[in-house]
Amino acid sequence: MRKVSKNKKAFTLVEVMLAVAIIALTAGIFFSLILVVMKSHVNVVTTNDCADYALLNARAFENSIINAKTAGSGSSNIQVVNNKLCKDGNPLFDLDQYKVEPGAKDKWLMTFNYELSENGVCNYTITLADQATYVEGLNNYTYKYEGSVYIPHCDCTEASGSTFSYSDYT
Numbered sequence: 001m002r003k004v005s006k007n008k009k010a011f012t013l014v015e016v017m018l019a020v021a022i023i024a025l026t027a028g029i030f031f032s033l034i035l036v037v038m039k040s041h042v043n044v045v046t047t048n049d050c051a052d053y054a055l056l057n058a059r060a061f062e063n064s065i066i067n068a069k070t071a072g073s074g075s076s077n078i079q080v081v082n083n084k085l086c087k088d089g090n091p092l093f094d095l096d097q098y099k100v101e102p103g104a105k106d107k108w109l110m111t112f113n114y115e116l117s118e119n120g121v122c123n124y125t126i127t128l129a130d131q132a133t134y135v136e137g138l139n140n141y142t143y144k145y146e147g148s149v150y151i152p153h154c155d156c157t158e159a160s161g162s163t164f165s166y167s168d169y170t
Contacts, residue, residue, distance in 0.1 A: 054145035060092035062149040123148045
């Protein structure tokens with residue numbers, strides 16, 4: 001007959017199952033933490049890209065109206081056309097947006113509003129929404145940029161208008 005030794009050199013089934021359970025629990029917590037960090041990173045990158053795009057449009061608008069000679073009534077000659085800020089139908093700057101998916105719509109859905117006061121200050125708002133997450137009818141913009149610019153040579157007596165006329169100052 002064989003003798004049973006009291007010195008064990010192996011793990012019991014309970015010990016192995018407990019170790020596997022602890023590893024699985026730790027891995028689950030670690031995996032969910034990684035997902036939260038990745039989503040946070042994507043949100044920060046999207047907001048930064050959106051802010052950069054809004055600032056580019058704001059500077060383009062300011063540079064385009066700085067030489068306005070008069071402001072009058074009529075339909076706006078500065079407006080959004082195909083998600084680009086345009087003056088008289090021509091883009092203020094030619095920078096193509098990247099697409100949500102190849103061959104799909106532009107990344108940013110832009111709205112642009114401005115109003116001119118009698119003292120020659122133009123207040124404007126650029127609102128951008130991420131078209132990848134945009135839902136029609138909801139107030140789900142990603143970024144809103146508000147600014148103002150003084151137009152030094154502008155006769156703004158008809159401040160209720162939204163068209164600008166230009167002359168070359170040389």
